[in-house]
Amino acid sequence: MENIYTYSPLDRVIWDTPSADAILNEINRLSVNRVFIVASSTLSKKTDEIDKIINALGKKFVGLFDNCIAHSPLENVIECARSVQKNSPDIIITIGGGTPIDTVKVVQLCYSLGINSVDELKKISNKHQKVKSKIRQIAVPTTLSGGEYSIIGGAMDTKIQLKERYTGDDICPQVVILDPAITLYTPDWLWLSTAIRSVDHAVEGLCSNSTNPLIPPMALNSLQLFGNSLRNTHKNRDDIISRSLSQKAVWMIAKNLGNTPMGASHGIGYLLGSIGSVPHGHTSCVMLPAVLKWNESYNQDKQKWIANALGRPNLSASEAVGELISDLGLPTTLGEVGIKESQWEKIAEYGLKHPTVQSNPKPINKKDDIIQILKLAS
Numbered sequence: 001m002e003n004i005y006t007y008s009p010l011d012r013v014i015w016d017t018p019s020a021d022a023i024l025n026e027i028n029r030l031s032v033n034r035v036f037i038v039a040s041s042t043l044s045k046k047t048d049e050i051d052k053i054i055n056a057l058g059k060k061f062v063g064l065f066d067n068c069i070a071h072s073p074l075e076n077v078i079e080c081a082r083s084v085q086k087n088s089p090d091i092i093i094t095i096g097g098g099t100p101i102d103t104v105k106v107v108q109l110c111y112s113l114g115i116n117s118v119d120e121l122k123k124i125s126n127k128h129q130k131v132k133s134k135i136r137q138i139a140v141p142t143t144l145s146g147g148e149y150s151i152i153g154g155a156m157d158t159k160i161q162l163k164e165r166y167t168g169d170d171i172c173p174q175v176v177i178l179d180p181a182i183t184l185y186t187p188d189w190l191w192l193s194t195a196i197r198s199v200d201h202a203v204e205g206l207c208s209n210s211t212n213p214l215i216p217p218m219a220l221n222s223l224q225l226f227g228n229s230l231r232n233t234h235k236n237r238d239d240i241i242s243r244s245l246s247q248k249a250v251w252m253i254a255k256n257l258g259n260t261p262m263g264a265s266h267g268i269g270y271l272l273g274s275i276g277s278v279p280h281g282h283t284s285c286v287m288l289p290a291v292l293k294w295n296e297s298y299n300q301d302k303q304k305w306i307a308n309a310l311g312r313p314n315l316s317a318s319e320a321v322g323e324l325i326s327d328l329g330l331p332t333t334l335g336e337v338g339i340k341e342s343q344w345e346k347i348a349e350y351g352l353k354h355p356t357v358q359s360n361p362k363p364i365n366k367k368d369d370i371i372q373i374l375k376l377a378s
Contacts, residue, residue, distance in 0.1 A: 008258065014026075016180065017178075024057075036065070036083075036093070038093070039100065043066075049185070072154060072156060080107050084107055089135065095142065097141065097143035105168075106121070109171060111135050128168070140179060150172055151170065162271075163274045180240050207263065208260050220309040229242040231327055263295070264364060268287050276339045283337070286334055347370065347374065
């Protein structure tokens with residue numbers, strides 16, 4: 001029963017529309033009266049964008065949580081969940097990057113299952129919850145990692161330094177609003193590095209053993225858009241058209257998340273995040289070229305498609321992706337993101353048990369395989 005495509009319960013995507021206008025239209029369409037906002041700390045405390053939305057909502061606004069912490073530690077998720085539960089909203093508006101959106105996905109499970117503590121939350125990690133959410137979210141993503149399109153959330157158990165998976169039938173946003181203008185507040189390193197995270201989605205989805213017929217055309221079109229739009233944004237951060245094209249490139253590939261297995265770049269990347277506190281975008285910058293190099297003998301034809309899509313037919317896929325990362329001024333080695341060789345053994349030990357590492361197209365059977373990949377990334 002592997003040849004199945006499951007559509008996530010995402011009602012609609014709205015693009016190239018000011019977020020405040022789109023939010024009000026959706027609130028009216030959905031006939032909701034109590035709106036809670038979860039926003040990135042930067043947008044909430046250093047700009048007036050969230051205040052504009054709060055003022056536009058008027059009496060329908062019931063509360064704000066703007067203290068999401070990177071990698072969504074379980075304690076922080078519970079803090080957000082308690083704030084939501086206290087205010088009893090009809091819907092959550094999430095404005096920010098992957099951390100707030102991931103946090104709210106897990107908060108939805110807490111709200112629906114009556115979870116109020118870290119211990120209770122840990123009991124449902126890595127176990128799909130077949131439950132209809134009692135509350136949904138409208139997401140306004142300000143980065144390019146693409147988590148808003150999937151029913152997969154993540155939160156970190158800080159005691160064991162491991163990010164756990166949380167999934168539910170409908171914990172993806174009900175609506176996604178793509179507003180390129182609000183992303184101008186996103187730091188350049190974060191915008192560009194999270195884009196490489198979506199490049200990673202496209203590359204590892206394409207290189208997987210999946211027979212999903214949507215992946216090749218969507219992945220290759222996505223890579224073509226990224227190759228140009230990201231370089232344009234790096235040269236001119238005010239290029240709204242290129243920002244919009246990057247958002248659409250994410251949409252193309254990220255809607256397939258959960259329907260196609262990822263590989264060692266994602267799997268080892270999760271461990272760099274939990275063990276070394278490396279931002280997700282940077283994990284892909286460092287690991288994707290190395291994993292492509294390690295997999296090269298296994299899927300050479302698909303890797304040629306990747307190089308062609310990036311406009312570099314005379315390079316290997318590893319070289320073409322590495323060149324894009326370098327052109328964007330992003331880190332390319334483990335040392336640059338703070339990972340020491342003394343941490344490799346722990347990464348390899350955890351990686352050998354990690355299901356995403358195990359779904360790599362070229363089998364990873366021993367710790368030394370992971371050590372070899374880490375050497376390629378050093």
